[in-house]
Each structure stands twice: as C-alpha cells, then as structure tokens.
Amino acid sequence: xxxxxxxxxxxxxxxxxxxxxxxxxxxxxxxxxxxxxxxxxxxxxxxxxxxxxxxxxxxxxxxxxxxxxxxxxxxxxxxxxxxxxxxxxxxxxxxxxxxxxxxxxxxxxxxxxxxxxxxxxxxxxxxxxxxxxxxxxxxxxxxxxxxxxxxxxxxxxxxxxxxxxxxxxxxxxxxxxxxxxxxxxxxxxxxxxxxxxxxxxxxxxxxxxxxxxxxxxxxxxxxxxxxxxxxxxxxxxxxxxxxxxxxxxxxxxxxxxxxxxxxxxxxxxxxxxxxxxxxxxxxxxxxxxxxxxxxxxxxxxxxxxxxxxxxxxxxxxxxxxxxxxxxxxxxxxxxxxxxxxxxxxxxxxxxxxxxxxxxxxxxxxxxxxxxxxxxxxxxxxxxxxxxxxxxxxxxxxxxxxxxxxxxxxxxxxxxxxxxxxxxxxxxxxxxxxxxxxxxxxxxxx
Amino acid sequence: xxxxxxxxxxxxxxxxxxxxxxxxxxxxxxxxxxxxxxxxxxxxxxxxxxxxxxxxxxxxxxxxxxxxxxxxxxxxxxxxxxxxxxxxxxxxxxxxxxxxxxxxxxxxxxxxxxxxxxxxxxxxxxxxxxxxxxxxxxxxxxxxxxxxxxxxxxxxxxxxxxxxxxxxxxxxxxxxxxxxxxxxxxxxxxxxxxxxxxxxxxxxxxxxxxxxxxxxxxxxxxxxxxxxxxxxxxxxxxxxxxxxxxxxxxxxxxxxxxxxxxxxxxxxxxxxxxxxxxxxxxxxxxxxxxxxxxxxxxxxxxxxxxxxxxxxxxxxxxxxxxxxxxxxxxxxxxxxxxxxxxxxxxxxxxxxxxxxxxxxxxxxxxxxxxxxxxxxxxxxxxxxxxxxxxxxxxxxxxxxxxxxxxxxxxxxxxxxxxxxxxxxxxxxxxxxxxxxxxxxxxxxx
Numbered sequence: 001x002x003x004x005x006x007x008x009x010x011x012x013x014x015x016x017x018x019x020x021x022x023x024x025x026x027x028x029x030x031x032x033x034x035x036x037x038x039x040x041x042x043x044x045x046x047x048x049x050x051x052x053x054x055x056x057x058x059x060x061x062x063x064x065x066x067x068x069x070x071x072x073x074x075x076x077x078x079x080x081x082x083x084x085x086x087x088x089x090x091x092x093x094x095x096x097x098x099x100x101x102x103x104x105x106x107x108x109x110x111x112x113x114x115x116x117x118x119x120x121x122x123x124x125x126x127x128x129x130x131x132x133x134x135x136x137x138x139x140x141x142x143x144x145x146x147x148x149x150x151x152x153x154x155x156x157x158x159x160x161x162x163x164x165x166x167x168x169x170x171x172x173x174x175x176x177x178x179x180x181x182x183x184x185x186x187x188x189x190x191x192x193x194x195x196x197x198x199x200x201x202x203x204x205x206x207x208x209x210x211x212x213x214x215x216x217x218x219x220x221x222x223x224x225x226x227x228x229x230x231x232x233x234x235x236x237x238x239x240x241x242x243x244x245x246x247x248x249x250x251x252x253x254x255x256x257x258x259x260x261x262x263x264x265x266x267x268x269x270x271x272x273x274x275x276x277x278x279x280x281x282x283x284x285x286x287x288x289x290x291x292x293x294x295x296x297x298x299x300x301x302x303x304x305x306x307x308x309x310x311x312x313x314x315x316x317x318x319x320x321x322x323x324x325x326x327x328x329x330x331x332x333x334x335x336x337x338x339x340x341x342x343x344x345x346x347x348x349x350x351x352x353x354x355x356x357x358x359x360x361x362x363x364x365x366x367x368x369x370x371x372x373x374x375x376x377x378x379x380x381x382x383x384x385x386x387x388x389x390x391x392x393x394x395x396x397x398x399x400x401x402x403x404x405x406x407x408x409x410x411x412x413x414x415x416x417x418x419x420x421x422x423x424x425x426x427x428x429x430x431x432x433x434x435x436x437x438x439x440x441x442x443x444x445x
Numbered sequence: 446x447x448x449x450x451x452x453x454x455x456x457x458x459x460x461x462x463x464x465x466x467x468x469x470x471x472x473x474x475x476x477x478x479x480x481x482x483x484x485x486x487x488x489x490x491x492x493x494x495x496x497x498x499x500x501x502x503x504x505x506x507x508x509x510x511x512x513x514x515x516x517x518x519x520x521x522x523x524x525x526x527x528x529x530x531x532x533x534x535x536x537x538x539x540x541x542x543x544x545x546x547x548x549x550x551x552x553x554x555x556x557x558x559x560x561x562x563x564x565x566x567x568x569x570x571x572x573x574x575x576x577x578x579x580x581x582x583x584x585x586x587x588x589x590x591x592x593x594x595x596x597x598x599x600x601x602x603x604x605x606x607x608x609x610x611x612x613x614x615x616x617x618x619x620x621x622x623x624x625x626x627x628x629x630x631x632x633x634x635x636x637x638x639x640x641x642x643x644x645x646x647x648x649x650x651x652x653x654x655x656x657x658x659x660x661x662x663x664x665x666x667x668x669x670x671x672x673x674x675x676x677x678x679x680x681x682x683x684x685x686x687x688x689x690x691x692x693x694x695x696x697x698x699x700x701x702x703x704x705x706x707x708x709x710x711x712x713x714x715x716x717x718x719x720x721x722x723x724x725x726x727x728x729x730x731x732x733x734x735x736x737x738x739x740x741x742x743x744x745x746x747x748x749x750x751x752x753x754x755x756x757x758x759x760x761x762x763x764x765x766x767x768x769x770x771x772x773x774x775x776x777x778x779x780x781x782x783x784x785x786x787x788x789x790x791x792x793x794x795x796x797x798x799x800x801x802x803x804x805x806x807x808x809x810x811x812x813x814x815x816x817x818x819x820x821x822x823x824x825x826x827x828x829x830x831x832x833x834x835x836x837x838x839x840x841x842x843x844x845x846x847x848x849x850x851x852x853x854x855x856x857x858x859x860x861x862x863x864x865x866x867x868x869x870x871x872x873x874x875x876x877x878x879x880x881x882x883x884x885x886x887x888x889x890x
Contacts, residue, residue: 049608104853168862202881211475218615401576407550438617444619
C-alpha cells in the first residue's frame with residue numbers, strides 16, 4: 001500500500017482479489033495482452049500469471065496520456081479503480097478503470113504469431129512447438145500446462161497423504177533397467193552408461209527401505225518410430241508399495257489417486273478446466289476385466305478379429321473404452337492378468353495360472369495410461385525367472401539385493417504424465433501436452 | 446478390522462496410532478529389525494516405514510510358538526495387544542505384546558553389514574554407497590532421505606502457495622545452456638546433444654508465460670574433479686520470478702522458502718530431526734553484505750589474505766559464516782553484488798557500478814548453497830552482453846525469444862538439494878546425503 005497525492009493505492013493486487021477492492025484504487029502488473037481501440041475509449045487487456053484482466057482507458061477518468069510506446073507484450077504496472085458489474089448470468093465481474101500505466105519493459109519486435117485471440121488459429125503444430133516460449137503466452141495453450149501441473153501435484157499430494165516417500169533415482173544408470181534396444185547411450189569418462197528408461201529397479205529397491213515410494217521424473221527412451229503417442233523424453237509418475245495383500249491394493253491406490261487428481265482439477269484448476277472445456281471424469285469405482293475375458297468380449301460382442309492374442313492394438317483398447325462407458329458408465333477400466341510372455345521379468349505370475357500374471361493396465365477412454373502389477377519378491381523365484389528370460393542375474397546384483405536380503409510382497413505402476421494430460425484434454429498428439437517435446441526429429445527448442 | 450475366534454483384531458494399524466488402541470488387539474506389518482532373546486522372553490523390534498516398534502514375545506501371552514524360520518529382515522505381520530507405559534520422562538510409550546507372527550517373506554541370505562544398531566558403525570562410505578539398498582535400511586541412514594524429502598517438499602509447497610507454476614524443462618538439450626566444458630554429450634539419432642546442466646534458459650523463457658516458475662529436477666555436470674562437495678548428477682531446486690521490483694524480491698522469496706522448510710522439518714519430520722540430532726536453524730531476518738565489503742572485512746577483521754579478488758575460497762566462506770553468527774546470530778548471510786566477470790552472461794550489471802552485478806550468493810553456516818540474481822530482460826542489452834562474452838546470439842534464438850518479444854524485470858536462483866541436506870545434517874561429504882551418487886569414479890549402484 002502506498003499513498004500518492006493523498007490517494008491510497010493498494011499495490012500489486014491480484015485479480016482474484018479484486019472483489020475485496022471494489023471501488024478502490026489498486027495497482028496490478030502484467031503483460032499488455034491486447035489493445036482494442038473503441039470510439040472514445042480503449043480496452044486494454046492485461047495478462048497476468050493465470051488470468052486476463054479487462055482494463056478500460058477513457059480520457060474522462062485516465063490521468064494518463066496514452067504513451068505512444070505502449071504496445072502488446074509490453075510489461076506494465078496499471079493503476080486504477082476496481083469497478084464491479086453483473087453480467088447477464090448474474091455473476092459479478094470486475095474491471096479496472098485505468099488511471100495510469102507505467103511501462104516496465106518493452107518488446108524489441110512484434111510477435112511472429114497472434115497469441116491474443118481465444119486460441120492459436122491455423123498455426124501448424126510444428127510452428128507452435130518451434131515457438132513454445134511465445135505460443136504458450138496464449139492463455140489456452142498455457143492452461144494445458146497448468147492442468148499438467150495439477151495432475152502431477154494431485155498424484156504427489158495423494159501419495160504423501162498415504163505415507164509414500166518421494167525418491168529421486170539417478171538418471172545416469174550403469175545398466176539399461178529393463179534391457180532392450182531403445183536406451184540412450186552416454187560416454188561417462190570413458191565408460192558406457194545409459195539414460196534411465198524407468199525408475200523401476202530403484203523404486204523396487206527402496207520398498208525395502210521406505211515401504212512405499214513414488215517418483216515424478218523424466219525418463220528417456222530412444223524410440224526410433226515417430227508416432228503421435230510416443231516421446232523420447234517424458235515425465236513418468238511411478239509408485240511402488242510394499243506389504244500389499246495382493247495386486248488389487250495397487251489398483252485401489254491408483255483409483256484413489258485419480259479421484260484425488262480429478263477433484264483437485266475441478267476445484268483449484270477450475271478456470272483452466274473451463275477455458276479448455278476439459279471433460280473431467282467422475283470416478284466412483286473402476287470396473288475390472290481379465291485380459292482373456294476382454295479378448296473374448298471383443299470377438300463376440302464387437303466381432304473384432306484380434307491380430308495378437310498376447311496384447312491389445314489401439315482399436316481393441318478403444319472398443320474396451322466403449323464397453324466400459326456403455327456397461328459401467330465409467331471412463332476407466334482395468335484389464336488384469338496379462339499374458340506372462342508380454343510382461344517384464346519382475347512381474348509375478350499368477351500362481352493359479354502361470355501363463356498369466358498378477359498385472360494390469362488401466363485404460364482411460366480407450367487408451368492405455370498405466371501398466372502395473374505385483375512383482376516377484378522371493379529371491380530364488382526372481383533369479384529363476386531372470387534366467388528363463390535369458391538374463392544374467394549377476395548383472396543385476398544391486399537390484400537383487402532387495403530380494404536376497406528380504407523383500408515384502410509388493411507392486412506398483414507407472415503413468416505417463418504427458419499422455420494422461422493429452423487424453424484428458426482430448427488431444428490426438430502427445431506433443432500438444434508437452435512443453436518441449438523430444439522425438440526422433442525434434443530436439444529443440 | 447477382522448474377527449478371529451471371537452477376538453476383534455484391528456488390522457494393519459500404524460504405530461503412530463497405537464495410542465488409540467491401548468489394551469486393544471491390533472496387527473501391524475513390517476520388517477523384523479532385531480531379535481533380542483532375554484531370560485524367559487524376547488524383544489522383537491519391528492521396522493516400519495518410519496519407526497521401529499518394540500514387540501515382546503513371552504510364552505505366557507504369546508499363542509504363537511516361535512517359528513524357527515523367523516529371522517532378521519523377514520517381512521511379517523505381527524498380531525498382539527497394545528500396552529502403554531510411562532518412561533522416566535513421563536512420556537507414554539507403547540509396545541506390542543505378541544500374540545502371533547505371520548511370516549510374509551524371508552530373506553535368502555544374512556545381511557552383509559549390520560544395520561540394526563543405532564548407526565552404521567565402522568563402515569566405510571564407499572561400502573555404504575555400494576550397498577545402498579541395504580545400508581539405507583538403517584533407521585538413521587534412511588532418516589537422511591526423509592529430511593531431504595522434507596526440504597524439497599517445503600520448497601515446493603511454499604512456492605505453490607506463492608503462485609509459482611511447476612515446470613518440467615527437457616533434460617536432453619540441443620545446446621549446452623551456459624556453455625563450458627563440463628557438459629555430458631550424447632548421440633541423439635546421429636545428432637550431438639547435451640544433458641541439461643541447469644534449467645536456466647528454460648525457466649527464464651517461462652517467466653514470459655507463467656510469471657513465476659520453479660523446478661525440482663536432476664541436472665548433469667561432467668565435473669572432472671572428485672571433491673567432497675561436487676556430484677555429476679544432482680537435484681537442482683530452481684525458481685525464477687517475473688515483475689520483481691529489484692533483486693531483493695528474490696532474496697526475500699528465498700528467505701520465506703527457507704523459513705517454511707525449517708518449520709516443516711521441525712513439525713512433520715520431528716522424529717528424523719531427533720534421530721539425526723539435526724540442528725535446524727532459526728531464521729528471522731537474513732543479514733546482507735556486499736561482496737567488496739565482505740572482502741574488506743575478511744582482510745581487516747580476520748586478517749585474511751585473499752588469493753582471488755573476484756570470488757571467495759572455502760576458507761573465506763567459512764569466515765563469513767562465523768561473522769554472520771557472531772554479529773547477527775544468523776546461520777545465513779547473503780553476499781550481494783558479485784563482480785561481473787564471475788557471473789554468467791544473463792546476469793544484470795548494477796547500473797550504478799557495472800563492474801558489479803545485481804546478484805547474490807547465500808551462505809549457510811559458511812557454505813555457499815545458492816547463487817541467484819536479477820537477469821537482463823532487455824533484448825538489445827542481452828545481445829550486447831552475449832557478444833561481449835564471446836557468445837553467438839544466433840545460437841540462442843529460442844532463449845532470446847523471451848527478450849525479443851517482451852520480458853518483465855525478473856530474476857531467480859538455484860539451490861542444490863543434496864548440498865543443503867549435507868550441510869544441514871553436518872556431513873562433510875555430499876555423497877552421504879545422496880542416495881545414489883554419481884562422480885568421476887562412481888556410476889553404480
């Protein structure tokens with residue numbers, strides 16, 4: 001608060017608090033988002049961190065003489081009077097009658113794209129991505145990443161409340177966690193090392209320490225194919241929990257996390273949800289179907305001829321999403337008991353039917369967003385399974401310390417943050433929900 | 446809750462809730478941390494996620510016949526009666542009279558080190574690190590990383606409350622952010638790319654979008670020297686804030702964050718603080734001294750002959766820590782206005798004395814834990830400064846979009862999570878506060 005010429009100015013007020021300053025003089029900082037000159041007055045739209053604020057310039061109440069230098073994307077402090085009025089829905093809206101505008105900084109050039117319309121119109125995705133530091137200034141574009149913040153925040157908050165410990169596993173690894181060809185190799189002072197594909201082996205190790213752990217961090221996959229669903233660097237949200245009774249404990253924990261996330265978005269990210277017309281799912285209970293039952297359902301009910309009896313193709317996932325919606329009014333469905341051959345070496349086989357595993361995928365509106373399951377915790381069983389998979393247990397000495405020196409029954413899952421953001425917002429390309437995507441053709445900006 | 450033979454058992458209770466179950470029957474899961482056989486009874490210490498629980502076995506109240514297979518590091522469910530008693534300080538303590546022990550899993554081998562004493566005794570750091578998945582099972586060792594969780598959590602919570610947005614900048618970068626030789630190079634489908642040394646350029650770009658941003662994520666530095674302070678992969682806690690009045694806004698935000706963190710540790714991490722005898726600093730106001738004044742003080746008051754007039758050596762930092770403590774009773778001191786030659790190209794020079802910058806370091810108990818400052822926001826000024834530093838502005842086209850298309854006055858800082866954890870806990874080697882450290886000689890486990 002300061003006093004100038006006898007007038008009290010409430011400095012650096014936030015727009016969301018305007019209701020507390022009705023008819024009072026405030027100052028607020030932000031970008032000049034848009035200037036619309038009308039007859040006898042102008043609208044000056046100020047862009048702040050999360051909102052746009054309508055300010056009105058008119059000679060009768062503005063001390064200020066319009067500065068020639070003022071332009072869009074200038075950073076300013078606007079001083080003026082807060083004025084409330086009711087819109088046609090009876091909701092009170094506030095605007096600012098401009099008394100003065102102080103220029104804090106000026107752009108050197110005009111923007112290369114129009115960002116101050118409702119959305120970026122007719123701009124190719126590759127241009128949007130090339131110009132990310134600028135294209136994200138569009139309120140709808142940046143709202144995508146507030147939603148993304150909310151998803152990760154909800155995941156974390158829920159798990160912290162449930163006694164999980166946040167871990168930070170190393171991204172420079174001495175061995176490719178799950179093997180395979182799609183690892184990035186790195187020269188590390190003459191040694192060949194790898195970028196982490198997943199925190200899998202570390203998070204399992206740490207179940208022996210903290211019982212329940214989670215991590216939200218980048219992972220790296222040297223995917224050679226360029227699809228709309230895959231990235232070469234993405235954010236993996238992982239958790240692993242010990243002392244489970246069975247693998248449904250993991251599914252229940254995920255259900256709880258998703259409910260918490262969706263509720264957080266509806267409350268603390270309501271403006272962004274509205275701006276993006278995001279359809280936030282209602283979650284009560286998530287239905288479950290066994291992998292083989294799902295295959296049969298696809299063949300009988302949907303007359304689908306599967307090309308692979310060990311996994312689902314995207315069309316099958318979409319049909320299962322449809323099934324979940326029509327039968328259970330659910331946007332989600334768990335598919336359990338995937339074939340052993342398709343799951344990694346640490347997955348626990350179903351003791352009642354070892355061809356299948358105590359594992360699951362979660363489909364959200366017909367797209368797989370999670371893989372998870374119970375892990376082998378017995379040392380001898382894990383070594384045996386590794387050998388069966390053609391692996392050398394000696395290369396996994398650190399990992400196997402967990403099992404050798406005592407592991408509780410445990411399991412966990414992984415969830416791709418960008419993919420979930422994409423699908424929640426109805427995008428077809430994961431790059432739209434990634435600030436700075438990396439793929440086989442793109443490594444900048 | 447379940448009922449067995451007419452007895453109500455409160456299942457899977459947490460130790461911290463034992464007070465609500467006094468004289469009741471509960472079950473609790475965990476690791477067998479230690480078995481101490483006494484005359485006529487045994488202590489069975491159960492290790493849960495954050496505590497150790499004293500359980501007592503005696504034939505007169507244990508239905509259970511001691512299972513021969515039961516051993517340390519077995520995972521079990523213990524059922525028994527909660528019994529409270531008062532210790533000599535009048536504090537109520539709870540233990541569990543064992544009725545039954547169900548074995549959930551057994552280790553294949555005995556531990557290679559003793560982890561169930563108060564601390565790891567006479568074990569070399571390199572062994573501790575080699576055996577991390579096991580050595581962290583020691584309650585004091587694992588408490589280090591709960592404290593670390595608390596620091597990062599406090600930083601994040603405080604910034605979210607202050608309208609910062611959490612960002613995730615890419616770790617695979619097309620250019621070495623701040624240049625220099627200590628970047629890891631990576632082959633990316635035939636292109637040479639780099640691992641991120643810092644989120645600096647991205648976080649500045651995003652000030653133009655979200656005003657205030659932060660990130661807690663790994664950074665990579667190909668340090669060739671092996672010191673007790675440096676790591677080749679560490680967790681950087683960064684923030685950047687726009688629309689600052691001057692660079693003291695950044696220092697004030699950091700002061701607020703540190704107060705919040707220390708308070709969080711004292712409240713929600715009290716057990717770990719006690720276990721580690723951690724001396725959590727009281728923060729009221731943090732004193733400030735200009736770089737050149739500090740140099741003079743070191744020469745006059747402490748008769749120190751500086752070897753470098755542009756920077757401090759560790760001994761000078763230690764003396765400044767002593768000065769802050771004796772003069773201001775503060776564990777922290779800000780040193781401001783570092784020489785321009787020693788600060789990066791994006792640092793804003795002091796308009797009153799361009800040999801010096803609007804920057805600061807924060808020393809904590811005589812160790813630098815933060816570098817921060819105001820950044821250049823004017824496009825022409827930034828391009829000019831880059832050229833003066835021998836850089837090619839064309840290589841920083843994306844970065845300069847911020848300045849070219851309008852940047853608010855802004856600044857920020859970076860804080861190494863492991864280093865802060867180390868110094869807070871009084872360790873001399875940052876590896877003690879790093880789960881899986883990477884240095885020139887170590888890339889595993």
